[in-house]
Amino acid sequence: VTVRPRIPVEGLGADAGFRGGVLRLEPELCEAFLSYYGTLWSRGVLDHTAKEIARIRNARLVDCGY
């Protein structure tokens, strides 16, 4: 396990996260990812609370601090 970014991005620290960090190296991919992710999160028949519960539970299961 590492807490150091394995792909350094100039000017960004370790707490820049995924979307604000390394994904910036691939701007077109980043934009497509955020568009998809935003739709997944903000639309659909499943309410936001249920999505958050699933996200937090999954994060705990894999010991992810996100």
Next chain:
Amino acid sequence: MTDAWLPGFEADDSLAAAVARALPQLAQRRQRLDARAWSNASVPATLLELARLRMAQLLGAARGRPGGELELRTAAVAAGLDADKAAHVSSWPTDPRFTEAERAGLGLAEQFLIDAKGVRDEDVAAVRDALGDRGAVAFTVALALLEGELRAAAMLGLVTKQAT
């Protein structure tokens, strides 16, 4: 598990087709994301197809239906992957057919799927050496897309076909 679990889904549906019917806007954006990931200049599409095949094997995602793995292999070959490599992907650690870049990618794909926290610095370094930093980022995103797609298809009793 060969029957689809959700109403309106057929057992021979692909996940993409099922999502397109149920959630067209989401499907469209996913298709765009897949297209970006699969047309990335830094990452050969053949490497992504190798990763898809190997991850499907490890998850048993193609075994839920007769000929499932053959379907995946056929789609991978149609995307440009050498048929011999497609047939022997499980032996990548020792098989001389596979290049160093393919070994680096498949090694990371396996570890990512089995235990992402067990990925070592040298696993990522090997992929950075092979694909560059931008390629390593794009490849990691593609692995995440593949894992989600394969797990969802397996869970819902749907077919995983080439996404792009």
